[in-house]
Amino acid sequence: MRLGISSLNNIIELKSDSIKSKRVSSYDKNEGNYDWKDISPSETVKIADVEGSGIIRHIWCTIASNERYYLRNIIIRMYWDNESLDKPSVEVPIGDFFGLGHAKHKNFVSLPLQMSPQSGKGFNSWWPMPFSNGFKITIENDTSKSIRFFYYIDYEFYEDGFQDGIKLGRFHAQWRRENPVIPKKVNPKNNKKYVKRKPIKFSYGGRNTDPLNENYTILKASGKGHYVGCHLDIDNITFMPWFFNWPGEGDDMIFIDEDIDKQVVTLHGTGTEDYVNQAWGQRQKYFAPYHGTIKPGGFNWWGKISYYRYHIEDPIYFNQKIVITIEHGHDNHRKDDWSSTAYWYQTEPHDHSLFPELLDKKGRRPRRHILHNIRKSLCLITIFSLICYGIFLIIF
16 A cells, blocks of 8 residues: 555545544534634643544644734644654644744645635645554643634544554654844954945855854754755844845755764755745745745845745655754845744654754744834825825815
8 A cells, every 4th residue: 555645646546445534623512613622821732632543634723813923822733653742743833833934824825835815814734644653733822812723633544554654754843943043243254344334245255164053953853754845934134225135145055964973065055045946036925836935025125034945846865864054144144033944754753852942932922123113104194194185075
């Protein structure tokens, strides 16, 4: 039996009688329409606890919450095959898990993750998630108010188990944030300080001689497995309207197995927009199956940006360990707010010490920009003035 294959090419294939379609959902057990689970502040609820073997094929959820940053303050955790509750394979703020950071929701489509109408509040994951001895999924409400959580978890259940299940990597996801990243202050070529008001040197000078320590880290993992991608969420706080203020231009640098100890880059890229399969400091929204831009940023790329790159057709394999990094600006010259969610499959047990400690509520909170608030206020004042003027013309 072939496992983990699902497409239009094999949808006609009839499965063994031992394979059953199963679902865990928040439906009203009293057959009414109260189809959600209430979760109080500071409460962690187990929304699924399944025994046996199978593969999760699809997860959908939506959330009713009045808190501004609820997508960063609700945490989803997943456990495979009787893992300890203090060592989840997935530990990510729920909005970031479903493909977009900054505590935002927007309509977008990729192959493994989607946010759907209304206004991107329908969250979907299509990552396959195998398990041999059951799985657990929990939701922690770290907001200050109760939430209503609606969900489906659709999975295949194998009554006879699966013989080649040992070959199936377990799904993992890891969230990171550096707010802000630490910029390089001195040009190693001439030992002179970089000055932001001279952006030619700021953007193109220098030489990256210590990428493992100075680059932004997307993922650290050990074991055998393959990395299947990430989304990058950058808040461009380097307000520089007098020059090209592109916060990217950083090369992706991936270190695999023995190259980590040697501090030699295994896979070397050519720039942020190149890593996410786009070009020339993209300014447009774009959604493809494996790459895209959900939020392109504002004037001169200022403010919040979100890119994704999923290695579905080109997973990156490792036999012992892997470190995924990317420069924050060329040669790490920029000081911006970076966060990311990485997705990968690997053997268990995973090394949970390589997971960063989940930041507290304050550490997860997105930035608010005074100038953005001023701009919004001016827009509201202008609209209100035009309405008042129109009413004045009608009356008088």
